Amino acid sequence: MKIILSILFIFIVSTSSLQADNKVDLINLYKELHANPELSFKEEKTSNKLANILMSLGLEVTENFGGYGVVALFRNGEGKTIMLRADMDGLPVEELTGAPYASRTKSVNQVGDEVFTMHACGHDIHMTSLIGTVINLLEKKDKWQGTLLINLQPAEEVSGGARNMIKEGIFEKFPRPDFNLAFHVSANLPAGKVGFVPGWAMANVDSMDITIKGVGGHGAYPHTTKDPIVMASQLINNLQTIVSREIAPIEAAVVTVGSIHGGTKHNVIPSEVRLQLTLRSYTDEVRNQTISTIRRMARGLAEANGLSKESYPEITLKDEYTPALFNNPELTEKVRTSFETALGKENVLKLSPVMGGEDFGMYGRVEPIIPTALFWLGAVNKKVYDTSLRENIGLPSLHSAYFLPDPEPTISTGVKAMSTAIIDLYQN
Ligand SMILES: [Zn+2]
Ligand SMILES: [Zn+2]
Structure with missing residues (x-):
C-alpha cells in the first residue's frame, strides 16, 4: 500500500516546483472524506477542509457560496476560463463495505432522525480527484494560460446545490467559464477506464x-x-x-x-x-x-x-426538478481525444445514456449556454470487476451500502485524464 501511495504521490506532484507545504496526500484525504460524510446542505466540515487545502495551494477562495459551496480561482494569465466541479454530499445509507476506513458516521436528516451516512455515490472520489487535478495544474502552470474556476458544490443528491450556486451568481460574480467539466464515478466500469456520452446523457x-x-x-x-x-x-x-x-x-x-x-x-x-x-x-x-x-x-x-x-x-x-444533462458534443469530442492521449484509446469508452439524474446539467442550461460535459470515471477494483464478469455476479450500484471504489487507480486516472483535458482546452 505504501508503495502505491508514494507512486501516486510522486505522480501527482511530479517534479519539483511545488512547495513542500502544498503537498497533499490524496489517498489519506480520500479516506478522511470517506469516513466523515455529511448529508446534503450540511457539508460544513467537508467544505471547510477543502477550502483550507485550496487556500494553502494559493487559490482565491470564497466559502459558504450557495450553502456550503466553495468557489476558488486560480488566475494564470490571459486565456479561457474553465470550471471544474465536484459535489460534496453523502447519502443516508449505512455503509456495509467492511473497508477499514468505512463510515460509521451518523447525521441528523431533514426530518430530525439520526441516520447513518455514507459516501455511497462516490462524491469523495470527485472531491479528491478535483484537488489532485488542481495540484497537477499548478505544477504545470507554465504549460497553460487562463483561469481555473473550482466549484465544490453542496447538495447534489437533493438537487438543490447547482441551482443555489447559479442563483447566488457563480456565473456573474466570478469570471464566466468557457467550459464546464465534471467527473462522476461509475459503479460498473473498472478503475483505469473513463467513459463519455455525447448529447443527452442523464435524464x-x-x-x-x-x-x-x-x-x-x-x-x-x-x-x-x-x-x-x-x-x-x-x-x-x-x-x-x-x-x-x-x-x-x-x-x-x-x-x-x-x-x-x-x-x-x-x-x-x-x-x-x-x-x-x-x-x-x-x-x-x-x-x-x-x-x-x-x-x-x-x-x-x-x-x-x-x-x-x-x-x-x-x-x-415538485417545481425544483433536476433537468436532463446534455453533454455538448464538440466539447465531449475534444475531451475524449485528450483522455485518449492521457490513458490510451483502450481505456476511453463510449457509453450509453442512463435515466439517472445529475444536477450538473443545470450549469449547461444558463443563457448564454456554456458548453458543458460530464464524464464517467471507472471506480471498480479490477479483480472485483473481472470476477463479476467471469462469474456473472452483479456489482453494487451507486447508492448501494456495498459500493466501494478502488481509490488509488480511480483517483490517479481521474487526475491524469482531467488535467490533460484541461491543459489541452486552454491550449487550443
Ligand atoms: Zn447519487
Ligand atoms: Zn452522485
Missing part, C-alpha cells in the same frame, strides 16, 4: 404526488362508496401506457409509481389513496407530454367513476 428527474379522492365507507357496502383503491389500481395500469402508447418509441421516458398508501383496515373503504411517482425523460417535449398525459388520465378516471370536479385527483409536481 430529467421529476417527483410527482397524486392524491386520489373517493368516498369512503363500509367494505361490505361498496355500492355506497367511490373506492379510491380501485381507482388507484386503474390509474397505475393506465400510466403504463404512457411510455408504451403515447410517447414515440424512439424517445426515452420512465413513469414509475414508487409508493402507494391508502386505507387502515380490512373492511373500511378509505376516502383517499396517495401515490408518489418518479418521472424521467430527456427532452422538454417528452417531459411536458408525460406530465400532461398523467393529468389527463387522472382527470378522465375521476370522471369515468362519476366523481364531481371538487373530487378530481390532486396532482402536485
Whole structure:
C-alpha cells in the first residue's frame, strides 16, 4: 500500500516546483472524506477542509457560496476560463463495505432522525480527484494560460446545490467559464477506464404526488362508496401506457409509481389513496407530454367513476426538478481525444445514456449556454470487476451500502485524464 501511495504521490506532484507545504496526500484525504460524510446542505466540515487545502495551494477562495459551496480561482494569465466541479454530499445509507476506513458516521436528516451516512455515490472520489487535478495544474502552470474556476458544490443528491450556486451568481460574480467539466464515478466500469456520452446523457428527474379522492365507507357496502383503491389500481395500469402508447418509441421516458398508501383496515373503504411517482425523460417535449398525459388520465378516471370536479385527483409536481444533462458534443469530442492521449484509446469508452439524474446539467442550461460535459470515471477494483464478469455476479450500484471504489487507480486516472483535458482546452 505504501508503495502505491508514494507512486501516486510522486505522480501527482511530479517534479519539483511545488512547495513542500502544498503537498497533499490524496489517498489519506480520500479516506478522511470517506469516513466523515455529511448529508446534503450540511457539508460544513467537508467544505471547510477543502477550502483550507485550496487556500494553502494559493487559490482565491470564497466559502459558504450557495450553502456550503466553495468557489476558488486560480488566475494564470490571459486565456479561457474553465470550471471544474465536484459535489460534496453523502447519502443516508449505512455503509456495509467492511473497508477499514468505512463510515460509521451518523447525521441528523431533514426530518430530525439520526441516520447513518455514507459516501455511497462516490462524491469523495470527485472531491479528491478535483484537488489532485488542481495540484497537477499548478505544477504545470507554465504549460497553460487562463483561469481555473473550482466549484465544490453542496447538495447534489437533493438537487438543490447547482441551482443555489447559479442563483447566488457563480456565473456573474466570478469570471464566466468557457467550459464546464465534471467527473462522476461509475459503479460498473473498472478503475483505469473513463467513459463519455455525447448529447443527452442523464435524464430529467421529476417527483410527482397524486392524491386520489373517493368516498369512503363500509367494505361490505361498496355500492355506497367511490373506492379510491380501485381507482388507484386503474390509474397505475393506465400510466403504463404512457411510455408504451403515447410517447414515440424512439424517445426515452420512465413513469414509475414508487409508493402507494391508502386505507387502515380490512373492511373500511378509505376516502383517499396517495401515490408518489418518479418521472424521467430527456427532452422538454417528452417531459411536458408525460406530465400532461398523467393529468389527463387522472382527470378522465375521476370522471369515468362519476366523481364531481371538487373530487378530481390532486396532482402536485415538485417545481425544483433536476433537468436532463446534455453533454455538448464538440466539447465531449475534444475531451475524449485528450483522455485518449492521457490513458490510451483502450481505456476511453463510449457509453450509453442512463435515466439517472445529475444536477450538473443545470450549469449547461444558463443563457448564454456554456458548453458543458460530464464524464464517467471507472471506480471498480479490477479483480472485483473481472470476477463479476467471469462469474456473472452483479456489482453494487451507486447508492448501494456495498459500493466501494478502488481509490488509488480511480483517483490517479481521474487526475491524469482531467488535467490533460484541461491543459489541452486552454491550449487550443
Ligand atoms: Zn447519487
Ligand atoms: Zn452522485
